[in-house]
Amino acid sequence: MKKDLLGIRELSAEDIQHVLDTASGFKGVLERDIKKVPTLRGKTMVNLFFEPSTRTRMSFELAGKRLSMDVANVSVPSSSVVKGESLLDTIRTMEAYGADIVVIRHASSGVPHLLSGSVAASIVNAGDGFNEHPTQALLDLFTIRQHKGRLEGLTVAIVGDVAHSRVAKSNVYAMGKLGMTIRLIGPPTLIPSGVESLPGVEVYHTMEEGLPGADVVMQLRIQKERQEGGFFPSIHEYADLYILNSRRLAMARPDAIVMHPGPLNRGVEISSDVADGERSVILDQVQNGVAVRMAVLYLLAGGWVSSGTSGQQEELASSA
Amino acid sequence: MSIELLGTVEIGRAISRMAHEIIERNRGVEALCLIGIQRGGVYLAERLAERIHAIEGVRPPVGRLDVSLYRDDLSLRREAPRIKETDVPFSLNEMRVVVVDDVLFTGRTIRAALDALMDLGRPALIQLATLVDRGHRELPIKADYAGKNIPTSRSDLVKVYYSEEGENDRVLLFNAGELQS
Numbered sequence: 001m002k003k004d005l006l007g008i009r010e011l012s013a014e015d016i017q018h019v020l021d022t023a024s025g026f027k028g029v030l031e032r033d034i035k036k037v038p039t040l041r042g043k044t045m046v047n048l049f050f051e052p053s054t055r056t057r058m059s060f061e062l063a064g065k066r067l068s069m070d071v072a073n074v075s076v077p078s079s080s081v082v083k084g085e086s087l088l089d090t091i092r093t094m095e096a097y098g099a100d101i102v103v104i105r106h107a108s109s110g111v112p113h114l115l116s117g118s119v120a121a122s123i124v125n126a127g128d129g130f131n132e133h134p135t136q137a138l139l140d141l142f143t144i145r146q147h148k149g150r151l152e153g154l155t156v157a158i159v160g161d162v163a164h165s166r167v168a169k170s171n172v173y174a175m176g177k178l179g180m181t182i183r184l185i186g187p188p189t190l191i192p193s194g195v196e197s198l199p200g201v202e203v204y205h206t207m208e209e210g211l212p213g214a215d216v217v218m219q220l221r222i223q224k225e226r227q228e229g230g231f232f233p234s235i236h237e238y239a240d241l242y243i244l245n246s247r248r249l250a251m252a253r254p255d256a257i258v259m260h261p262g263p264l265n266r267g268v269e270i271s272s273d274v275a276d277g278e279r280s281v282i283l284d285q286v287q288n289g290v291a292v293r294m295a296v297l298y299l300l301a302g303g304w305v306s307s308g309t310s311g312q313q314e315e316l317a318s319s320a
Numbered sequence: 321m322s323i324e325l326l327g328t329v330e331i332g333r334a335i336s337r338m339a340h341e342i343i344e345r346n347r348g349v350e351a352l353c354l355i356g357i358q359r360g361g362v363y364l365a366e367r368l369a370e371r372i373h374a375i376e377g378v379r380p381p382v383g384r385l386d387v388s389l390y391r392d393d394l395s396l397r398r399e400a401p402r403i404k405e406t407d408v409p410f411s412l413n414e415m416r417v418v419v420v421d422d423v424l425f426t427g428r429t430i431r432a433a434l435d436a437l438m439d440l441g442r443p444a445l446i447q448l449a450t451l452v453d454r455g456h457r458e459l460p461i462k463a464d465y466a467g468k469n470i471p472t473s474r475s476d477l478v479k480v481y482y483s484e485e486g487e488n489d490r491v492l493l494f495n496a497g498e499l500q501s
Contacts, residue, residue, distance in 0.1 A: 001398075025386065025403030034439045037389040302400025 002304040004116045004123040005296055007132035008173040015306050016174055020142050022295035023288070029066065030291055040067040040301050046099040047073045048091070049126070050106040055262055055286065056126050056136075060103045063293035072097070087111065088118055095119050101300060104128075122300040130164055136261055137170035139292040141178070143285050144216055147257050152179040157210050157252070159185040159242055160220030160269055161231070163192050167261045168220055176200040185210035186242065189231045207242060211251040218259040219244050219269045235268060245271040249279065257281045325452065325470055325478070326491040334467030335364065338449055339371035341465050342418055351444065352380045352416045357387060357433055358404040360422035363484045364451055368420060383408035385419075390432035412441030418465075422480045424450040427461035452491055454478050 008016070029037055045064040047057050057073065064071040074094070085093075094102055101122045104112050109129030116123040127133040145151055156175060162168045162184050175182050176199035184191055185204045196203045204210030211217065222242075224235060232238045244258065258270075258280045266272050275282060326334070346352055349372060356365030362384045373379035386404040394400065419433055430448060437446065449465035454472040468491075472478060475496035481487035 022400075022403055025389070025405070028406050029389070032440065037439070038435070039389040039391075039394065298403075299400050302394050303398050305399045 002300065002306060004112070004125075005134055005300065006112050006116060006123065006125050008134045008137050008170045008177075009132070011134075011174075011177075012306060013177045015304075016138065016141065016178060018304075018306075019138050019292065019295050019299065020145060022299060023138075023142050023292045026066075026291040026294040026298070027288065029294070030287065036066050036068060038068045039298060040064075040069045043067075043100045043301050044070045044072070044098050045101040045103065045297065046094045046097070047071065047126075048094065048102055048104045049074070050076050050104075050111075051127070053105055053126070055289075056105065056133075059286070059289040060124075060126060060135075060293050062290050063297055064101075066290065067294055067297055069101075069297070072099075087115065091115050091119055091121075095121050101297060124296060124300070127166055129166065130169070131166055132170045132173075133166040133261075134170050135289070135293055135296060136167045137174045138296070139285055139289040140167075140171055140218065140259060140261075141174055142288045142292050143259065143281055144257070146284065146288065147281055148215060151175075153181075154215045155181040155183065155213055156216040156218060157183045157185055157214040158218045158220065159207065159210070159244065161190045161222050161226060162186055162195070162220065163190045163231075164223065164226065165220050171218070172198060172201060183210045183214065187232055187238075190226075207244075207248050208251065211248060214252040214256055216257055216259060217244060217249065217252050218261075221261065221263065222265060222269050224265075239268050243267070243269060243271060244274050246273055246277070249274055249277075259285060262286070322492040322494045324490055325493050326468060328483075328489040331451065331467070331489045331491070334451060335367050336371055338465045338467060339368050339375060342368065342447075342449065343372060343376060345447070345464070346416055349376050349378045349380050350416075351414065352418070353383065353410065353412070354380055354418050354420055354449075355383045355385050355408065355433075355437065357385050357419065357421045357429060358406075360451075360480050360482060361385075361420045363482045364422055364449075365418075365420040368418075368449065381410050383410070385433055385436055387429055387432035387436050390435045392428060392432070406436070408440055412437065412443045414442070414444045417443040417446045418449050419446060420449045422451045423478050424448070424453045424461075424463050424466070425456055425478075427457045427459035430461050431459050451480060452478055 047060055049057055061071050099121050103124045103126050105126040106128050109131035111128050112123050112125040125134055158168050172182050182200050183202045183204055191203055195201055227235055258274055260282050264275055354365040354369055356362035365382045369379050369382045384407045386406045388401040388403050447464040450463045451467040453463050453466040453469045456474050477494040480491050483489050
């Protein structure tokens with residue numbers, strides 16, 4: 001039985017498929033007039049965000065509310081953390097309030113893992129440092145499957161600051177497990193060395209080399225402060241080399257879709273005509289994020305068994 | 321050992337009779353629809369719709385409903401139920417809805433189905449059709465149309481097999497003790 005969702009690294013290919021299949025059921029709920037089900041009535045979820053976030057926090061909040069959970073949001077500037085409370089004390093306090101699930105985002109890698117062993121509540125990693133952002137990868141896969149009808153055998157180009165991107169890392173782990181090809185494209189300073197030894201990964205330094213044949217082009221957000229870190233000479237030079245515009249998109253497969261985890265830097269990593277174009281699925285990603293997070297909350301609260309053998313017993317029990 | 325409660329022929333006859341009863345009770349098929357509860361209820365709803373079509377010349381629309389998200393026993397289960405498709409591609413408002421399930425037992429699945437239907441619209445009325453009513457209700461729910469009433473022990477298991485899943489149509493009863501093996 002799984003207690004937490006700490007990262008994609010801890011999941012099997014079957015686990016990932018199970019989340020995506022479960023999310024399909026919740027997508028139906030989100031398309032109805034009444035976008036709410038009573039499934040997790042009486043359960044409590046806390047969003048504990050040590051880093052600013054609008055979309056991920058709101059996505060988790062809506063996911064919890066649409067499952068009828070009680071949802072509390074704690075952000076750092078208003079919490080006791082600024083008064084010097086330790087992480088463990090903070091999370092134990094959340095648990096004393098009756099939190100069944102704690103969704104946590106933190107600037108340091110490994111914080112969710114550290115906390116998971118100390119509390120009975122389920123921990124969901126909503127982004128930890130440069131490590132992972134598992135629900136983003138799951139919603140990306142769900143969106144790709146929605147548009148392509150399959151995952152295995154697809155080629156995905158991930159472009160930009162791979163080294164500092166927890167979104168890219170979770171996607172690389174997930175896509176490798178599912179038999180997809182991942183082309184990481186970016187300047188050598190922003191591609192982790194040795195990454196090409198991971199399953200399914202190829203490394204390119206130009207869009208012209210990396211895009212041909214891609215089924216999916218995923219642009220990463222470039223953080224402007226990286227320029228001061230010396231990772232690239234200027235934001236303009238970066239944009240010249242790695243922006244996804246319509247001319248470059250034409251190099252990928254004619255049916256390639258365009259993805260971005262948001263928020264967008266228009267004119268830096270993606271041009272407006274591509275971001276708003278008919279091959280962009282960026283807003284589908286946002287919508288699917290709620291369905292995928294509902295699936296994760298549902299599985300963690302309802303019992304997430306990874307092995308494939310328990311299904312038969314379930315079948316017998318439910319027909320009684 | 322299991323006991324066969326209904327065979328292929330009896331199931332066909334029961335569905336035929338229930339189709340006639342549904343038409344009679346609703347005075348035709350005006351504003352009538354069938355909602356099958358996943359999975360067995362969906363097969364039965366499709367078969368009832370075919371029979372009604374053969375009799376009246378009109379096929380009532382059929383929807384499929386998964387009640388997992390409305391169950392009251394999630395905290396008692398070891399594993400979250402796998403969510404199956406809910407697909408009701410027509411409005412339920414002012415419709416005469418016949419909910420179709422294969423085995424009526426405690427009534428809790430039907431309670432969940434009623435809540436799920438209310439979230440989808442406001443039907444004119446809801447009726448219940450079941451292939452087997454095995455008793456042991458825990459809620460004030462009864463079937464409007466039953467293929468067969470069968471007294472069972474609470475710990476027995478009643479299982480329905482469908483030609484849609486590559487089996488011979490039949491309903492089997494397993495005694496509690498034998499389920500362990």
